[in-house]
Amino acid sequence: MKYLILIQSNPQSLAVWETLTDQQRTDFGLGHFRLTDEMREAGVLIVSEGLGDPALATQVSVRDGRTITSDGPYAEVKEHLAGFYLIDVAGLDEAVAWAAKAPDAAYTRVEVRPVLDMSAWEQ
Numbered sequence: 001m002k003y004l005i006l007i008q009s010n011p012q013s014l015a016v017w018e019t020l021t022d023q024q025r026t027d028f029g030l031g032h033f034r035l036t037d038e039m040r041e042a043g044v045l046i047v048s049e050g051l052g053d054p055a056l057a058t059q060v061s062v063r064d065g066r067t068i069t070s071d072g073p074y075a076e077v078k079e080h081l082a083g084f085y086l087i088d089v090a091g092l093d094e095a096v097a098w099a100a101k102a103p104d105a106a107y108t109r110v111e112v113r114p115v116l117d118m119s120a121w122e123q
Contacts, residue, residue, distance in 0.1 A: 085098070
């Protein structure tokens, strides 16, 4: 089963980040690299990426067949997706065990969400 481990940035996580020393911040970042390597070696990792700031986003909509884009979020967001791990594991317990290894879980929380299998849907 595929699960997405979501890493959020929010006021709580930012407040914790501000209390960390430079070494703790370095260790935090390296912890993500180590987790990615561990997941890859275990054969569960599909992809893992960090995401840019929402201010760098492009909003896309289609109206009357015309594609319309605008820069950044419509409103200032206090919480946003900062990164993710997409993994393929036996079940929720294993996904939770991997999520618990994310450096963020030691300071705030991470979210584990199942990915819907839409392969059987009619097209």
